[in-house]
Amino acid sequence: MATVIAAADDPMFGLFRVIQDDGTMSDEHRARIDDALLSRMYRSMRLLRALDERMLVIQRQGRIGFYGEVKGQEATPIATGLALEADDWIFPALREGAAMLVRGFPLETYVAQCFGNACDVNKGRQMPSHYSGKSVHQVSWSSCIGPQVPQAVGAAWAMKLRGAKSIAVGFLGDGATSQADFHNAMNFAGVFKTPCIIVCQNNHWAISVPSSMQSASPTFASKAIAYGMPGVRVDGNDIAAVYIALQDAAARARRGEGPTFIECVTYRIGAHSSSDDPTRYRSNDEVEAWKRKDPLDRLRKAVYGRGLMDDARDEALFQEVDGEVKAAIAKVESASNPPRESVFEDVYEALPWHLREQRDELLASEPAAGHGGGH
Numbered sequence: 001m002a003t004v005i006a007a008a009d010d011p012m013f014g015l016f017r018v019i020q021d022d023g024t025m026s027d028e029h030r031a032r033i034d035d036a037l038l039s040r041m042y043r044s045m046r047l048l049r050a051l052d053e054r055m056l057v058i059q060r061q062g063r064i065g066f067y068g069e070v071k072g073q074e075a076t077p078i079a080t081g082l083a084l085e086a087d088d089w090i091f092p093a094l095r096e097g098a099a100m101l102v103r104g105f106p107l108e109t110y111v112a113q114c115f116g117n118a119c120d121v122n123k124g125r126q127m128p129s130h131y132s133g134k135s136v137h138q139v140s141w142s143s144c145i146g147p148q149v150p151q152a153v154g155a156a157w158a159m160k161l162r163g164a165k166s167i168a169v170g171f172l173g174d175g176a177t178s179q180a181d182f183h184n185a186m187n188f189a190g191v192f193k194t195p196c197i198i199v200c201q202n203n204h205w206a207i208s209v210p211s212s213m214q215s216a217s218p219t220f221a222s223k224a225i226a227y228g229m230p231g232v233r234v235d236g237n238d239i240a241a242v243y244i245a246l247q248d249a250a251a252r253a254r255r256g257e258g259p260t261f262i263e264c265v266t267y268r269i270g271a272h273s274s275s276d277d278p279t280r281y282r283s284n285d286e287v288e289a290w291k292r293k294d295p296l297d298r299l300r301k302a303v304y305g306r307g308l309m310d311d312a313r314d315e316a317l318f319q320e321v322d323g324e325v326k327a328a329i330a331k332v333e334s335a336s337n338p339p340r341e342s343v344f345e346d347v348y349e350a351l352p353w354h355l356r357e358q359r360d361e362l363l364a365s366e367p368a369a370g371h372g373g374g375h
């Protein structure tokens, strides 16, 4: 049997961490994560946790049809939003939507995506939790597992051909590494040195399939070897570590040195989605063990340690962000459906005759029962 050489100090086999168990970080890392940035990370994570909790409740109440929680995996989307430049493009997988919020996308419009109503910039055409925003350079994920990686690599290739300074970041889960799309994209990125970062959120499960059934490699990060790019295995529950790894990879891509593959080791604390019951396939002990590594608790230790937060201020912050979430939901929930004829918009510059005919026929008919109308 072939021997796999795995040294703990090798970035592909070790685990890059920045926030230590006691909440401190080295002077070198502290110089890159100042108090203002750390506070921003904490506020964003507090907000995302509050958002997830409320959105899941309203899904259970039947007010939205579906919801995809990110509980336990908040560090990566937030670090991504903070580490990138405004011109960089994000091609998310299932759990990175919130990078949009960090980059300034309005919370109300974000929430409206789950209602798919007239406040939704996508006009209700996507499944809930499939966020996207042109204004913040974030592409919708397509529900299929894997295609966002070749899309990101292709966009990065275009950026390189145009001589742009921007980069693209493509995400995937551990399960998606079994898809051909991942391997095609990694190969292309390595050969053509496209300015991109490919980030695998290894949350240990692909719905009910454990990550051990996806790969025989010693780590996901080590897959980078085969494609001729650096691989980094990062503690995905340590927002500071994810941020620094992304910043370094982005700088490398901007210098023209090509792609980096990052594995973020994390855990999905919640269900795969609102349609899933994880008690059917994983043990409570496993979930409890990962709850003790909660990224929010880890970051809380760091902000408390620097004297940026205490219990009273933390409670006030929670009330503030939870209030923002409640207000956003209340504001968008009462909006009407998108206008029926909007289904014909945004594909053709000039509507072809057969679609004009269909639109006119639709407008001449009465809205179907149960359709809220839009005008």
Ligand SMILES: Cc1ncc(C[n+]2csc(CCOP(=O)(O)OP(=O)(O)O)c2C)c(N)n1
Binding pocket: 094, 095, 143, 144, 145, 146, 172, 173, 174, 175, 176, 177, 201, 203, 205, 206, 207, 268, 272
């Ligand atoms: C091509 C394809 N196959 C199967 C599915 C069904 N499916 C949806 S999510 C999922 C698991 C994805 O796991 P992973 O990539 O680890 O992402 P995670 O949900 O853990 O974030 C599967 C198999 C799909 N959406 N697309």
Ligand SMILES: [Mg+2]
Binding pocket: 173, 174, 175, 201, 202, 203, 204, 205, 206, 207
């Ligand atoms: Mg997974």
